[in-house]
Amino acid sequence: MKAAHINAVCRAARNIMVDHFKVDVEPDKPYTGKSAVPSNDVSVVLGVSGELTGQIICSVNNGTAKNIVGTMMGGMEVKEMDDMGWSAIQEFGNWVAGSTATELSKESCIIDVTPPVVNEGSSRFHSSKTFITVPMKSSIGSLDVHISLESATS
Amino acid sequence: MKAAHINAVCRAARNIMVDHFKVDVEPDKPYTGKSAVPSNDVSVVLGVSGELTGQIICSVNNGTAKNIVGTMMGGMEVKEMDDMGWSAIQEFGNWVAGSTATELSKESCIIDVTPPVVNEGSSRFHSSKTFITVPMKSSIGSLDVHISLESATS
Numbered sequence: 570m571k572a573a574h575i576n577a578v579c580r581a582a583r584n585i586m587v588d589h590f591k592v593d594v595e596p597d598k599p600y601t602g603k604s605a606v607p608s609n610d611v612s613v614v615l616g617v618s619g620e621l622t623g624q625i626i627c628s629v630n631n632g633t634a635k636n637i638v639g640t641m642m643g644g645m646e647v648k649e650m651d652d653m654g655w656s657a658i659q660e661f662g663n664w665v666a667g668s669t670a671t672e673l674s675k676e677s678c679i680i681d682v683t684p685p686v687v688n689e690g691s692s693r694f695h696s697s698k699t700f701i702t703v704p705m706k707s708s709i710g711s712l713d714v715h716i717s718l719e720s721a722t723s
Numbered sequence: 724m725k726a727a728h729i730n731a732v733c734r735a736a737r738n739i740m741v742d743h744f745k746v747d748v749e750p751d752k753p754y755t756g757k758s759a760v761p762s763n764d765v766s767v768v769l770g771v772s773g774e775l776t777g778q779i780i781c782s783v784n785n786g787t788a789k790n791i792v793g794t795m796m797g798g799m800e801v802k803e804m805d806d807m808g809w810s811a812i813q814e815f816g817n818w819v820a821g822s823t824a825t826e827l828s829k830e831s832c833i834i835d836v837t838p839p840v841v842n843e844g845s846s847r848f849h850s851s852k853t854f855i856t857v858p859m860k861s862s863i864g865s866l867d868v869h870i871s872l873e874s875a876t877s
Contacts, residue, residue, distance in 0.1 A: 614770075688846050697838060
């Protein structure tokens with residue numbers, strides 16, 4: 570996987586946090602080499618097809634998930650995740666999906682992203698490709714972006 | 724979602740069980756109306772794009788997962804899931820993906836399926852579309868096929 574593509578995915582996630590949520594984001598050092606990653610409490614799974622195929626998984630803990638939903642709803646405090654909360658998290662996934670497709674297209678890489686599916690609960694994801702993980706810290710909590718993509722021609 | 728497409732996905736999963744694993748499969752009555760489904764212990768998540776977009780999630784319990792891996796490995800007993808086991812479950816997902824694309828193409832519906840990602844652990848999946856679930860019973864265990872697909876033009 571090309572560094573330019575990984576950077577594009579990270580830019581996409583960062584842009585949503587900065588432009589939509591108006592929070593500062595500090596990306597941590599990416600790490601790789603794992604074929605399994607923890608889901609934390611809440612994970613948004615985006616399938617990718619086209620010139621790259623695989624998944625992008627955005628994982629957060631419960632507190633960050635509630636902060637994301639609260640921020641999306643104009644700053645209200647979210648005490649418990651309900652159907653509206655899950656719907657908002659899916660919408661967050663749609664934003665990341667759209668932003669990812671746009672940022673990759675700037676690198677001349679054309680992809681389709683599936684509608685998001687959200688995983689709730691502590692579990693692990695296994696992929697045949699090793700994941701590249703970009704941890705991001707922000708004032709509304711930490712976000713791990715797990716990237717498992719390969720060139721469709723490889 | 725058209726019944727013909729749901730039936731094609733079910734045929735795809737059933738064909739893998741019957742043709743590759745040589746087990747009898749008895750599909751149960753499908754049900755729908757849920758925006759969240761349990762992952763059981765092991766779920767294979769397949770992203771779908773093209774004329775249909777969304778996810779197909781195949782969920783099994785630990786016992787069935789071990790039976791699937793054992794059957795794929797020529798009938799050996801699998802006591803614990805290791806890296807080879809997870810790799811085999813991913814391969815099972817690839818078989819279902821390929822079979823699904825083929826069966827849907829027979830219904831003049833052209834899709835791309837992403838490489839599978841496997842979820843391990845008890846959790847739940849939320850989707851913006853309600854899931855259609857087809858439970859299947861076989862001699863190596865039960866398999867739930869959760870389908871959340873929408874027409875790309877809708």
